[in-house]
Amino acid sequence: MEKESKRVAFYTLGCKLNFSETSTLARQFTEGGYQKVSHHEAADIYVINTCSVTEQADKKCRQAIRKFVKQSPGAVIAVTGCYAQLKPEEVANIDGVKLVMGAAEKGELYKRVVEIVEENSSIPEIHSCEITQVDNFFKAYSMGDRTRSFLKVQDGCDYRCSYCTIPLARGKSRNIPIEELIKQANEIAASGIKEIVLTGVNIGDFGKTTGESFLDLIRHLDAVDGIKRYRISSIEPNLLTDEVIEFCAQSAKFLPHFHIPLQSGTNKILGLMRRRYRREIFEDRLAKIRSAIPNPFFGIDVIVGFPGETEEDFRETYQFLERLEPAFLHVFPYSERANTPTVFMEDKVKDSDITDRANCLGLLCEKLHKQFYEKNVGGEGLVLFESTKRNGKMYGFSERYIKVEIPYNEKLVNQLARVKYVSLSPDGHMIGELI
Ligand code: SF4
Numbered sequence: 238m239e240k241e242s243k244r245v246a247f248y249t250l251g252c253k254l255n256f257s258e259t260s261t262l263a264r265q266f267t268e269g270g271y272q273k274v275s276h277h278e279a280a281d282i283y284v285i286n287t288c289s290v291t292e293q294a295d296k297k298c299r300q301a302i303r304k305f306v307k308q309s310p311g312a313v314i315a316v317t318g319c320y321a322q323l324k325p326e327e328v329a330n331i332d333g334v335k336l337v338m339g340a341a342e343k344g345e346l347y348k349r350v351v352e353i354v355e356e357n358s359s360i361p362e363i364h365s366c367e368i369t370q371v372d373n374f375f376k377a378y379s380m381g382d383r384t385r386s387f388l389k390v391q392d393g394c395d396y397r398c399s400y401c402t403i404p405l406a407r408g409k410s411r412n413i414p415i416e417e418l419i420k421q422a423n424e425i426a427a428s429g430i431k432e433i434v435l436t437g438v439n440i441g442d443f444g445k446t447t448g449e450s451f452l453d454l455i456r457h458l459d460a461v462d463g464i465k466r467y468r469i470s471s472i473e474p475n476l477l478t479d480e481v482i483e484f485c486a487q488s489a490k491f492l493p494h495f496h497i498p499l500q501s502g503t504n505k506i507l508g509l510m511r512r513r514y515r516r517e518i519f520e521d522r523l524a525k526i527r528s529a530i531p532n533p534f535f536g537i538d539v540i541v542g543f544p545g546e547t548e549e550d551f552r553e554t555y556q557f558l559e560r561l562e563p564a565f566l567h568v569f570p571y572s573e574r575a576n577t578p579t580v581f582m583e584d585k586v587k588d589s590d591i592t593d594r595a596n597c598l599g600l601l602c603e604k605l606h607k608q609f610y611e612k613n614v615g616g617e618g619l620v621l622f623e624s625t626k627r628n629g630k631m632y633g634f635s636e637r638y639i640k641v642e643i644p645y646n647e648k649l650v651n652q653l654a655r656v657k658y659v660s661l662s663p664d665g666h667m668i669g670e671l672i
Contacts, residue, residue, distance in 0.1 A: 243354065245271045246280040248301050251288025253379075253436045253470055255318060257387040258343060259286045260379035265347040276301075279309045282350060287318035287328075289406055291572035295320050299331060306333030315350050317343050319406035323575075325365040339365030340407055344375040371408035378421055384432065384623045384633075384651050386425045387470070390418055390454060391437030395445070396473075398500075399511045399582075400543065402574040407438055411446045415457050426463030429651065432621055433458070434468045441476025452480050459488050465653060466621070466636070471496040471538070474522045475514040482522075486529035492636045493530045496567075497522070498538035502557030503550045506543050509582070516557060523561055534609070534637040535563035541598060542571040542591030544582035551594050558601060564609035564638070566602035570595045610661055613639060617657045617672060622649040632666065641669040 245266045249259040262284055267273050274280050283305040288294040298320045305314060315336040316328050322339040329337045335353060338346045342364040349364065377389040393408040394401075425433060435458075437443065443451040451472075458467060467490050472481075474497050485491040497519070501507050504515045526533050539554065546554075558566065570591045573579060586594075618635030622643075625632060631645045633654075641656055643649075656669035 243271050243282060244274045244278070244280040245282040245284065246274050246276040246278065246305075247284045247286070248276040248305070249286045250294055250297055250301070251286075251290060251319065253387045253434065254377075254389055254392070254438065255286045255288060256381070257377040257379045257389045257436055258375060259284070260381060260387075261375075261377040262286075262343075262346055264380065266350075269347065269351065276305065280305075280312055281309070282313045282315065282354070283309070284346065284350070285314070285316045285318070287316060287320035289319040289323050289402055289574070291569075291574075293572065295324075298328075302328075302331050302334060306331075313350060313353055315346060315353075317346055319403070322365060322406045323402065325363045329361045329363050335359070335361055337361070337363045337365065339371075341366050341371040341373055344373065369408070372411060374411055374413050376413060376417070376421065378425055378433075380425075380428060380430070383428070383430060384621060385434060386428075386430045386432070387434045387436045388418070388421060388425065389437060390435050391440045391443045394439040395442065396439060396513065397511060399509065399578040400540070400571065400574065402577055403438055405576060410439055410442045412437075412443050412449075414447045415449055415454050418454065419457055419461060422458055422461045422464055426461060431463070431465040431651065431653065432468070433464055433466075434470050436470045439473060439476075440469065441472045441481075451476065452478070452484060455481065455484060455488075455491060459484075459490050465490065467491050468494050468638075469496070471498060473498065473513065474519045477522050477526075479525060482526050482529050492638075493533040494536075494636065494638045495526060495533060496536040496538075499558075500538060500540045501543060501546070501550070502539075502554030503546075506546055506550055506554075509545055510540075510543060511578075520557075520561065532613070532637065534565070534639075535561070536565040536567060536638075537561070537563045538567045538569065539598060540569045540571050541594035542586040544571075544579055544586065545584045546571075546586055546594075548590075551597075555597065555601065558598070558605075562608070563605060565606055566598055568595050568598045568602065607661070607665065610639065610665070610667055613637070613667065614658050614660060617655060618669075619653050620656045620669065621653050622651065624650045635667075640666045642666045643669050643671060 287298040317338040379387040391412040393410045395410045620633040622633035655672045
């Protein structure tokens with residue numbers, strides 16, 4: 238069969254970093270003459286970019302692989318990502334898997350799949366090395382809906398949070414020089430995309446391998462023609478310096494939207510987690526942002542049910558979050574990962590208590606999110622509209638990440654438009670009116 242007729246499907250689990258990498262792999266295949274299809278369809282090749290942040294994520298990966306094997310018997314199943322790096326043998330032993338590529342080999346996946354297709358080989362292959370040896374950087378950015386691109390600026394992490402398996406899956410903190418990232422930002426701008434989300438594992442740590450800094454990076458990106466706005470996907474509170482905040486405050490492009498991991502609102506649990514800040518620092522960072530930038534959107538990550546977290550500790554976290562009034566909470570039920578220090582910790586929290594605490598913070602999130610939207614009714618924002626059309630409506634996000642709904646108008650797709658916030662829709666979006 239000619240390769241031009243080969244159909245390739247992609248399936249991504251996990252973070253935005255994985256999405257940016259899959260998008261880059263997909264471009265390599267389509268530029269090579271392959272036809273990209275949905276993973277719900279029959280295909281000749283399935284590329285699965287896995288995640289291993291929780292036990293549930295591993296399970297989803299295995300289920301996806303089995304589904305694709307059943308859907309298209311004989312297809313080339315190529316698996317990469319964190320699960321593939323951490324447990325290559327386990328992945329290779331799943332029936333139908335032909336290729337497993339670890340963190341260092343991800344950038345070679347396209348080349349190796351093409352060779353397998355040409356050789357018609359059926360022997361499973363594992364390409365993976367010790368994570369401590371991984372020092373290359375797979376350059377990546379996404380080109381999904383042509384409105385927003387996720388640009389990978391950094392990979393790996395040198396921190397050793399006691400619950401986290403990511404340093405074992407992605408290796409040490411590293412990045413490519415600013416100059417190369419600017420080239421990528423220019424490519425993104427040339428495609429017509431107006432918004433870039435900076436992604437990485439620990440992006441505040443940017444510059445370690447190139448003698449630069451995160452502040453240098455955002456200063457240079459700010460000057461790229463054609464890109465109208467930037468969001469910082471997630472940044473550790475201890476790396477969110479006054480200089481970074483002040484730069485964002487005066488920049489017309491870096492938006493008043495901050496995603497910051499807290500993980501726990503008690504210093505006792507933060508200590509057990511080996512996080513590099515205490516709750517006072519976290520609170521101080523939010524206060525600093527609020528004093529420099531009016532009405533920012535805060536999204537906060539929190540883990541519930543960490544070993545040793547008592548009902549009292551949880552209540553303290555709840556009250557802390559209630560007081561901070563973020564606009565959104567990303568709630569993660571604690572999940573034990575092999576080869577992390579938490580395996581040996583005592584006072585594990587019962588699954589039913591973890592679920593109850595996650596539900597409780599879920600409700601708090603709903604309340605805070607609604608509160609933030611209501612506070613903004615009557616105000617206005619600059620919205621970048623997307624292409625999705627649903628029931629005659631279109632949607633876009635404002636600077637402050639408010640999801641705005643207006644009647645569909647094709648001319649506004651991928652355009653920035655000023656909108657007045659009128660009221661909340663029944664499903665919780667902001668109903669807007671063009672100004
Ligand atoms: S900062 Fe901590 S939680 Fe985040 S990737 Fe690094 S080790 Fe994991």
